[in-house]
Amino acid sequence: MDKLKGLNTSLAVTAAVCASTALLTYIICNLRSRDEEQSQRSATAAKRASERTVKDKSQVQEGKPKGTLLNDLSLQEIYLWEVEHLGAHFKSEFTGMNKMKNQSAYSEYTSEPSSPVAVSTGDGSDYNKLISNHEVIIADIKQKPAAGGGVNRTRAYVRAGPRKHLHFNPSGVTAAIVTCGGLCPGLNNVIRELTNTLIHLYGAKKVLGIRGGYAGFYTDAWQPIELTPEIVNNIHHEGGTFLGSSRGGFDIDKTVAFLKKHKINQLYVIGGDGTHRGAFRIHEECMKLKMNVGVCGIPKTIDNDVDHIDRSFGFSSAVQAAQSAIRTAKTEASCNLPNGIGIVKLMGRSAGFVAVHAAMSSGDVDLCLVPEIPIVLEGEKGCLPFLQRRVKEQGFAVVVVAEGAGEELLGESTETDASGNKKLPAIGEFLKSKINEFFKKNDPQGATVKYVDPSYIIRSCPANAADSLYCMQLAQNAVHGLMAGYTGFSVGLCNNRMVLLPIPYLVETSPRHMDAHGRTWERVLSITRQPNTAKPMKPGEVVSYAPMLR
Numbered sequence: 001m002d003k004l005k006g007l008n009t010s011l012a013v014t015a016a017v018c019a020s021t022a023l024l025t026y027i028i029c030n031l032r033s034r035d036e037e038q039s040q041r042s043a044t045a046a047k048r049a050s051e052r053t054v055k056d057k058s059q060v061q062e063g064k065p066k067g068t069l070l071n072d073l074s075l076q077e078i079y080l081w082e083v084e085h086l087g088a089h090f091k092s093e094f095t096g097m098n099k100m101k102n103q104s105a106y107s108e109y110t111s112e113p114s115s116p117v118a119v120s121t122g123d124g125s126d127y128n129k130l131i132s133n134h135e136v137i138i139a140d141i142k143q144k145p146a147a148g149g150g151v152n153r154t155r156a157y158v159r160a161g162p163r164k165h166l167h168f169n170p171s172g173v174t175a176a177i178v179t180c181g182g183l184c185p186g187l188n189n190v191i192r193e194l195t196n197t198l199i200h201l202y203g204a205k206k207v208l209g210i211r212g213g214y215a216g217f218y219t220d221a222w223q224p225i226e227l228t229p230e231i232v233n234n235i236h237h238e239g240g241t242f243l244g245s246s247r248g249g250f251d252i253d254k255t256v257a258f259l260k261k262h263k264i265n266q267l268y269v270i271g272g273d274g275t276h277r278g279a280f281r282i283h284e285e286c287m288k289l290k291m292n293v294g295v296c297g298i299p300k301t302i303d304n305d306v307d308h309i310d311r312s313f314g315f316s317s318a319v320q321a322a323q324s325a326i327r328t329a330k331t332e333a334s335c336n337l338p339n340g341i342g343i344v345k346l347m348g349r350s351a352g353f354v355a356v357h358a359a360m361s362s363g364d365v366d367l368c369l370v371p372e373i374p375i376v377l378e379g380e381k382g383c384l385p386f387l388q389r390r391v392k393e394q395g396f397a398v399v400v401v402a403e404g405a406g407e408e409l410l411g412e413s414t415e416t417d418a419s420g421n422k423k424l425p426a427i428g429e430f431l432k433s434k435i436n437e438f439f440k441k442n443d444p445q446g447a448t449v450k451y452v453d454p455s456y457i458i459r460s461c462p463a464n465a466a467d468s469l470y471c472m473q474l475a476q477n478a479v480h481g482l483m484a485g486y487t488g489f490s491v492g493l494c495n496n497r498m499v500l501l502p503i504p505y506l507v508e509t510s511p512r513h514m515d516a517h518g519r520t521w522e523r524v525l526s527i528t529r530q531p532n533t534a535k536p537m538k539p540g541e542v543v544s545y546a547p548m549l550r
């Protein structure tokens with residue numbers, strides 16, 4: 001019996017040893033095959049990489065870029081948004097070379113072929129890069145193969161920057177600068193950089209600042225100010241406009257008479273779409289009267305609703321300034337019991353870009369309401385029951401509402417301001433009372449609603465670093481454009497490059513709106529998780545994207 005037991009034990013031991021050996025063998029084999037597979041994969045990857053390097057090298061040698069040629073994608077038609085040039089009507093006043101006056105130590109704007117300090121362009125200029133009149137920036141950088149054998153088309157913009165040849169003799173230039181419409185962070189940066197570029201870089205004769213917007217051309221009490229680099233030296237640290245601005249007021253005859261009287265040959269107009277419409281009328285009138293005057297617009301509005309450009313200056317500062325208002329609302333909402341709700345009203349007459357960008361960047365907003373998306377108060381998609389749910393979850397809620405939202409509830413106003421812009425009903429107060437009513441009806445504790453209206457605080461702040469940089473680029477390129485003889489144009493950033501845009505095209509689709517079916521709104525929904533109350537797309541409607549965030 002004992003023997004049998006011993007045999008059983010040794011059999012069990014042998015079986016266990018066999019099993020572990022088999023397992024070990026299996027593991028080793030598996031590891032080996034995994035190693036082999038891995039080294040095979042590495043070899044294939046290395047082979048592919050080396051083939052790619054060889055291919056890239058040979059393409060580069062042939063003067064082509066690296067990468068794979070897409071045979072199914074090509075850009076067949078490019079349509080240039082041409083900018084008018086004074087050279088088509090008037091003889092150029094200057095035969096010399098465009099030099100940076102503040103760098104040309106030995107010869108300033110003479111017709112000598114080269115300056116002793118010129119280094120980089122090799123053609124007598126002090127600029128590292130002069131932009132040729134044929135350089136363009138492609139507008140539609142997003143491309144896919146055209147369906148059904150069609151062609152891919154895009155528009156293109158004239159690239160901004162210093163030109164080799166100037167239309168105006170800089171020392172004969174008397175320029176005027178005017179700021180129109182609502183305030184916007186960065187106005188002073190633009191005024192300052194226009195003045196400095198005109199005087200330091202080009203050596204212009206005189207720069208006049210027109211006070212109080214378009215009305216300053218004919219209001220005796222607001223005499224123009226002569227701008228010098230000393231006078232404008234510190235203005236960029238302040239919000240608002242050194243020159244003053246106004247709504248309403250535009251008189252073409254008196255404006256042109258002013259230009260004639262002061263022998264102004266370059267006019268810089270800083271303003272939104274309304275201001276640009278006025279600027280183009282001045283340009284047309286000057287052409288009609290055969291006046292050799294260049295007119296340039298510089299797009300301004302915190303609303304960011306000027307079409308085609310990546311963004312308008314002041315928008316980024318406004319979005320940044322809105323953050324502290326949103327944080328204030330969150331603190332008030334979270335600390336005031338019961339059921340704290342903070343509402344922040346932000347500017348945005350017909351476009352909700354400030355509100356959506358402030359909401360997205362803050363990350364603290366539970367409900368964002370903008371003019372482009374109808375407000376639904378109650379029911380399945382209602383914002384009031386949604387707020388109640390959010391308050392139940394986290395104890396409080398933060399709402400951001402653009403001033404132009406809710407027209408469908410409050411009715412369209414028939415009143416207008418001096419510029420003809422619609423006056424807006426009080427959406428902030430309306431929301432506050434609707435929230436209070438709803439909570440009183442549906443929650444025994446009611447709600448504690450705090451309303452924050454930081455509108456003018458946001459609009460009157462100084463420009464942040466990003467906007468200051470942008471204003472500098474806009475002003476310099478505006479001067480380069482007018483000095484070269486372009487006219488009736490506006491400057492802006494398109495696909496992160498500075499371009500010149502013909503004003504009629506720019507204003508044709510301005511003010512622009514956020515696409516209710518685009519990705520910006522989709523991002524807001526993903527962050528707030530609020531119900532989507534956008535009207536459904538009509539059959540055949542195509543989604544377009546808000547240029548700011550694609």
Ligand SMILES: Nc1ncnc2c1ncn2[C@@H]1O[C@H](COP(=O)(O)OP(=O)(O)O)[C@@H](O)[C@H]1O
Nearest residue numbers: 181247248249250271272273274275277278419
């Ligand atoms: N179509 C137009 N033609 C000429 N001037 C205009 C036009 N629209 C607006 N303006 C003038 O432009 C200035 C600014 O207009 P406004 O609408 O207040 O601001 P924004 O230019 O920012 O849209 C005002 O002096 C206004 O009278």
Ligand SMILES: O=P(O)(O)OC[C@H]1O[C@](O)(COP(=O)(O)O)[C@@H](O)[C@@H]1O
Nearest residue numbers: 181182272300301302303347348349
């Ligand atoms: O009270 P004001 O000065 O008329 O300005 C209010 C409006 O100004 C804006 O900031 C836009 O101004 P602009 O169109 O002049 O750029 C809107 O958002 C707002 O409705």
